[in-house]
Amino acid sequence: MSAAAPALHFAAAAPELVPLPPLLTEGVVRAALLEDLGRAGDITSEAVVPADARFAVTMTSRQDGVVAGLGLAVQAFHLLDPAIRVEILQPDGMHVSPGEAVMRIEGLARPILSAERVALNFVCRLSGIASATAHLVAAARANGHARITCTRKTTPGLRALEKYAV
Template identity: 75%
Template sequence: MSLDPLPAIMTEPVVRAALLEDLGRAGDITTEAVIPAETRMRVHMTSRQNGTVAGIGIAVQAFRLMDPELSCEVLKEDGSPVAPGDAVLRIEGRARPILSAERVALNFACRLSGIASATAVLAAAAKAHGHARIACTRKTTPGLRALEKYAVRAGGGANHRFGLDDAVLIKDNHVAAAGGITNAVKAARGHVGHLVKIELEVDTLAQLEEALQIGIDAVLLDNMGPDMLRAAVAMVAGRAITEASGRITAETVPAIAAAGVDLISCGWLTHSAPILDLGLDFEG
């Protein structure tokens, strides 16, 4: 798949901060003590599991921030499926910067590949049973949102809003504080510009009916079972985007997708997806 990388101006500060955290106040004292400065090496970053890779370019950035002269050859582009033993990146050059950047590079690549892998599994299950796309949420690691949402795209998913400022999402607490659905939606519509979409979270079909009478761009159908989702989609009848959320797993996605919703959002993709096990293997 074709996936545009994130601009370096967005990613370099995060990678640089991770390297500085690891190097501490004295640098890599182990590598400097054990490895002569002139030593060179060639290594491969290799997958230990089946999955989908993401963050390989971020790993390259980590290595090259330690030494711009390192040779880094990407063997598997972000979004590519991998199997155990597949090499995804080859690095060659001075041994010291390679070894010093190894853990930070792997931390990013393993984390982002884990997100992409989990997304790919859900996306495949949804595609087999309907037209719904898998979407992430704002439940991201502080400071890593852009990277983690990129990893979702690498896995074939879609991004929900990036922050509080790019769309309106009226949730149950907003409704309670505003004095009801109608009050909340009218207030939002009067406050934001004409290009800003408004989504409303609903828990019942009665709430959905009220939302449809007011007019809404999207509805978040929260914690509804497949039968209720099917009824909700029929009620909406194309008048708004339908998004299902709550208790999303690879096992529940088929029935949710078959209900006909447009989106299935899943917070655990970015807050607790397991990593994809990648390692750095010495060559020769």
Template identity: 70%
Template sequence: MPLSPLPRLLVEPVVRAALLEDLGRAGDITSEAVIPTEARFTAVMAARQNGVLAGIDAAVIAFNLVDPALTVTVERGDGHAVAPGDVVLRVEGSARAILTAERVALNIACRMSGIATATAGLVAIARANGKAQIVCTRKTTPGLRALEKHAVKAGGGSNHRFGLDDAVLIKDNHIAVAGGVVPAIRAAKAFAGHMVKIEVEVDTLAQLHEALAEGVDAVLLDNMTPAQLTEAVALVGGRAITEASGRVSAETVGPIAASGVDLISVGWITHSAPILDLGLDAAEA
């Protein structure tokens, strides 16, 4: 589904840093050596695979930063499904500028579209088997979290917390250090403000009983089998949001969703999703 772009204020520093990394100390010496200053060029970015787009606004910013005089026309933006040959955007103007911005624009668009595509695949399976939403995690590329989480939304998924300051998520190591589920939850409640939600990770039904007795906003059911998840959902009985995590793949997401959980969190869609192949080539005359 089409998605509103992230604020340019968030995206531009990421794109600018990528361009600075690529331009290095001397700029694009290949284009300067080979392409005449006055040369003009018209190119199209097009899909080479089926998928879902994301990162297109960032690609536009890459071209704009290299040369604000370039004309960039977006044909299909974030959230749009594409097939091989579909044109994503057209860019025309200085040939040097277009070729200088090309790799950064493609790197970001391919990476984010890969995340959106992977998310869309899991979303489709989850919806066919239950009500669960696919959500991402904090397992993101350093510096790219906002873009990667936006890509998840472009693929029909939802976002988990953006950082450590969004919400209290008591995980297994917190529980171990705090001395158990109950003291960890009680300490969190004493600390958190009224606007901060509390979620606790549980590995067993015994821990789940403890968490429910204390009262929490959500429970993270970690590495449970579909049968255990079904039992856990029944035990919760709507008293908290249920989230499943661990070993989620295209093969397992259906049975996990069928358990009745509210959310399925998936780390690999942001840290290991394959890119969507997009290319930038000369426009046909």
């Protein structure tokens, strides 16, 4: 017989998180963009999307969880085009439900499309870590005697980001 999973209790407001300094994150985001775009860049967007095409897009949550990594997404968009407007609708550390709007992005279509995969990869990975941590914290609280702490077992090059998500 298995014990029921502990109920998750999320704060109504995001916790006070100290943002990661850009000096720490910009190199990682830049490296991810370089790896994704390679020497050729985003040839699909350049071949299909007119240079002056603009659009607005909303990033939404696919599932219940805790959002994290939005600052990295903003950096990815701004590294390709500083004129892209980004509005964070749910801050890092906030519980989100499926379909809930997390971020709104407006600007030239090409740089948005070129940065979106890297932006989504960071948000998905760090939100997954934050959500898993929230479940573990809830289980530890239900036990009353356990504590959740960070470890050095992280992905090479992403330690600070993954610890931030915890």
